[in-house]
Amino acid sequence: MEKAFKNEIKSQYPYLCNSKILIAVSGGLDSVVLTHLCNTAKLDFSLAHCNFNLRDEESDADEDFVAALAKNLKVALFIENFDTEKYAKDNGLSTQMAARELRYNWFETLRIKHQFDFTLTAHHANDSLETFFINLIRGTGLEGLSGINADSNYIIRPLLNFSRKEILAYAEENNIPWQEDSTNASTKYLRNKIRHEIVPVFEEINPQFLETFLKTQSHLKENEELIEDYLSLLYPKIIGKTAYGYSLDINYLKKVPNTSAILYQLLKSFGFTEWNDVYHLLDAQPGKMVFSTSHRLVKDRDYLLLTEIDETEDKVYEIAKNEDFAMLPMGTFSFLAVDDIHEKTSNCIYVDPGKLEFPLKVRKWQKGDIFYPFGMKGKKKLSDFFKDKKLSLPDKENSWLLCSGEKIVWVINQRADRRFSITLPNQKIIKITFSL
Incomplete structure (x- = not known):
């Protein structure tokens, strides 16, 4: 030996x-x-x-x-x-x-x-x-x-x-x-x-x-390697990276042989156990979900969306007055006094500081939330705003709000609320910028 x-x-x-x-x-x-x-x-x-x-x-x-x-x-x-x-x-x-x-x-x-x-x-x-x-x-x-x-x-x-x-x-x-x-x-x-x-x-x-078992085991490992090689070819055609996880192309999944086995191989490391439910998501109504202990799979039109289970859903973060920077789990806010509105981008807004009630609050959106979108007349439900933008469920759930009291100041990186906009000349202006 x-x-x-x-x-x-x-x-x-x-x-x-x-x-x-x-x-x-x-x-x-x-x-x-x-x-x-x-x-x-x-x-x-x-x-x-x-x-x-x-x-x-x-x-x-x-x-x-x-x-x-x-x-x-x-x-x-x-x-x-x-x-x-x-x-x-x-x-x-x-x-x-x-x-x-x-x-x-x-x-x-x-x-x-x-x-x-x-x-x-x-x-x-x-x-x-x-x-x-x-x-x-x-x-x-x-x-x-x-x-x-x-x-x-x-x-x-x-x-x-x-x-x-x-x-x-x-x-x-x-x-x-x-x-x-x-x-x-x-x-x-x-x-x-x-x-x-x-x-x-x-x-x-x-x-x-x-000895017979060792030979059989060798064949099984060769088959396992063959499957891995096959999956490596399929992976880029099925899986896409999203802002909050991964997307799986439903139409492509339905075209490949042994779809249920492919789903198992792709998702087995994420803790799912109810594989029949996972397979049936392919033909389920949008919004249908299957959970593991750590992840969630959501049917969204043409894709299955894989995301981690969100543990920040009910958390509310506060930003005190006179803070130039606020580093929070979802990103960093900066507050800068400016004389004029120079640029408008999705990651910054200009507001009247006199209309803000401190501490400002940062939270996830909730059912029933309404705001007054800048550039639009009247108020709008956030759920309708998201629907118009055709946001996926994970995108909706990961939308953060900057709030003053009970009022929404900003659907962050998406749309400001006109109630806090600049209305008078020569007044004080605060530029709020958000970065990941």
Whole structure:
């Protein structure tokens, strides 16, 4: 296995030979063997050990073992103790998910702080097989059936082409000690149940099941890459950038084969789960919406509009009197006393300061808002004004108002209210400019 590992590094991860590496070591068989293999390959590495404090004396024994391993190999060691159960409770996670989140967050912190190039974990072929079954049971797309990624976000898994049997044989042949996690034998965890009860059934039917799976996994990954290549060609024809997110061309989507699958691939990273509702938006009435926890998809005539869920909808910001500048989340306002009206652009207005009531307020528009548009007679509902301008729902929702008391001074960057305009010669004038 030592020779095979060196060949794996040389062929698949040659950059590791000149990298500063952090190895995640639990003290168990897989991570200890990975450490020894990296040592024989003369890689530049340090060790990182997480004590999750979930197994009492066993957890402490694992920590002591890894400390002795680092001392024996004369490499640096980082150890972090976690209150995993508290973190799980505080964040509404299972204990396993909490431990995963804690360790990967800590690995990334170490990588950045100490300038490691990559973090190595000891996931192997059997882990990938078990992950396949877990995702299959829970329901997944093609990417969930492709097993564990060999590298992602500075995480490298160089043992993925090796089996647990090979790793165990290497440890026994080289008299390498390791710590045995007693929970690995328990089938109360889904992964262990798959490992001890499900996989053996398949191996009984096909003794070469793991090798067969690895070939199948390779084909699945090739298909996944093919889909990604196809999407990269479709993407610029379907997706457009807007001021508040992205637009998806409905007419083009309807022309391509497997529209629902394309929608899934384009939108899966935005947290949507109700995929039938997403697909039905294509033929829904304008204004129909589908939500994820972080984003919203809106039907708007010929496009689906993807935007983040707005958390500033009900916020009101104030601008005090005599402020020359006001920096607010939506942009910056400047107030300048001038003698005359020199230019008129969409991002500035000229007002009579004597008509302003401070503090001025900046807020989103609300249903029922009316104003007196400059250059028009009478008053107008903002909803009708937006309709005349054919604004999309996100454009309407992201329209900010500058208000004096209850009166609208300016539909920002769109239209001023004539009630605050200059009506007399030689009077004081304030130029208000807004910039993003």
